[in-house]
Amino acid sequence: MFNERPLLIPFVAFASGIYVSDLLGLLLSLKSIAAVFGCLLLACYIRHSFPLHLLSFLFFFVYGLHALTPWKTPSPFSSLIQSLSSRTPVAVEGIISSRPVTSITGSSFVVHVDRIRNGKATTLTDGKLQVFVTTGDINVMRGDRILLSTRLHIPHKLGLPGEFDYARYLELNGIAATGRVASADDIVLIRGAVQNSLLRKIDLSAHRFGDAIRENLPDNSVSSVMTALLIGDQKRIPQQLNSAYTRAGVNHILSISGFHIGIIAFFVVQMTMVAVSRIEYLALSFNLRRCILLLALPAMVLYLVLTGAAPATTRSVIMLITFVMALYAEREVDAVNTLLLSALVLISLNPPSLFDISFQLSFIALWGIVITVAPVMERIGNFRRSWMRTLFQFVVTSCAASFATIIPVLFAFNQASLNGILANFLIVPLLGYGAVLTGFCALPMIYIYTPIAHLLLLFAGKMVEVSNFMIIIFGSLPLIHFHGITTVDMFFFLTCLSLFTLLRPSRMKYILCALLPVAAVVIHLAGPALADGRLHVTMLSVGQAESILIRFPEGSTMLVDGGGYLYDTEQDFGERILAPALRKLGVNHIDRLIMTHDHPDHSGGLPFLIKSMPVGEFWEPATISRGANYNKLCDYLAERQVPRRMLVKGDSFQLGDKIVINVLSPSAQQGFADQKYSDANEESLVFQLVYGEIKVLFTADAGFSTETKILTDTAEVASTLLKVGHHGSRFSTSDKFLDHVNPSVAIISAGLNNNFSLPSLETLQRLHRRGIATYRTDRDGTIEFISDGKTWNVATPFRSEDRLL
CATH class of the missing domain: 1.10.287 (Helix Hairpins)
Structure with a gap:
């Protein structure tokens, strides 16, 4: 087996070493590699092959344990950023190191920073910064030296189940922090790149091609797909259309891969063959088929560089180059060995690419094709006519890629589509063979003769229009949803x-x-059941927002608030944050959904939740202050025919045999005639949950005024667990209120380093003076309070790192 697959041991060992290094944070020095390499050399003199194979595995495994050292070793740049306040803008100067990309929500690029000015002090440094630009077209290129003012932000994990680790993603790309500027006009160009720089010429060409495509195809839904197909820029595709391509199972066609490169290389070779074969001297003197085959190599490499050298594209080019060289040398090509070679080269050049989802999915899809298509075609691929064999091979290839990636896609995205098996029949020929080749022919014509480029782009655009129309139809077909892949x-x-x-x-x-x-x-x-006979109160770590999941002993669920963004980000909090976290917790329906008040940081995620997940009943305070989000929420409730219940002080509910909920606020007469944003907090729904000897008090964003009223009107508020009001604001959780509640545990929902300095020092001191165990989502991540009705404990299961001081 090892003789047939000589790259198997190096690839498996190297990839395993990288994975273990990332998982355990283990980094070995070069001395360890040298020691194992010495043993490997000695093993070459041993007659038996086992020691050689064992030490080969050990060498590449140890090398993998060292490979991430440049990315995992803390840099002086990271230490410098941590010492700077994230609320104070600093002047950043450096050289752009990545091609700027523009999307419908803004632009972004990476700056290699060499100096930071904080006030009058200037610090020389060396590190990478991801810069986001909210509005305006970016006119800078790779190699340009720029100056901008921004607040530096170090991304962190919220501590939610199944969340995407954006901080780790940036770390593996060598980026220490992020920054944002409001407009492209805020970026000062200090010095442009060297005019004859190859990178600049490539970027200018890609920029010009993109502008020409958009100029000739004014419809953004068409031009954005064309730029994705031809120059690898997918950022401009409207979110709704991009989602439709994903749901249709043909999103792969939008990222430049071996399919695109292969078509273009084949086209270049065939056109050259047609032209050169007409020259008699060349045809008689050379083996044209064999020589012209080499023309595919520069064509593939040039196109790779033009499109930005994404991992999936690079993998494809390496594999195709291997095939071309084997054909030129008249050697038989083994697909598995070629796949191993390309993967090994990629992760050797850039070890973090092992964790890149596009690399993983493209590698696994091709793996599935390699091990499936050839055996199937050998057994049942004998057809009398070649077109029938080609059609059957296309079907087998499409099925192999779809089924091979369904588990990884469910693991990464919690949903998958098999619609691509059907959609590929129409979309791949239309876009792959039609739009890609036509558009590719148009690119050089942009420089040579623009009228022809215009006609070719219009023709390619018509094919994209037809494709988009069919994609919308395929995208409406059902998807596979499953959140249990581990x-x-x-x-x-x-x-x-x-x-x-x-x-x-x-x-x-x-x-x-x-x-x-x-x-x-x-x-x-054999895993634990969701209904374990205990009460679970889980405060989800949703940043500077609030959402609490309650799971009752018999298995029913209640969600108190749905988090959200304080300001409009054009992103759906429920879709991106809340719903995935709930599904990772095994929650596929909500029996009772409570909105304590209509502020965006409490209700922003609820509309998506209502339209995407079964909801048994919706509870809200009767005197609610209604905001813009409320009307959309009500429309979804009416559409889904969800029963609604208006709550006021004095309402009491018996849930099952052991759970009682008592509403403490607001009273029926508490409404405000002229409501301000802050007044709505005092209308928040405040209630107490009683389970045996355990009581839990939920105070939403209530402040001193509501607390005083509750103490006046309510005889008993003593509770084991207190959900601290208004994210720990100094205007809530008064001394008098704490004396009456007398909790053993307090939980606070707040975002790390939030702009409001919450929770406030005054509130924390009040809790500390009384010896109340305090947990905070900004430091502890998601917090889970568990009780059997008599005893209780608190866990923070989704943030494994040590608590921050």
């Missing part, structure tokens, strides 16, 4: 693919591959 499932899945690849056909091979999915199902069935 790391263990991925291990079993990759093991199954490996067995199919490495073992020779036998009964034992198929038995082993069948047992792995069974083992995964058994592990899932």
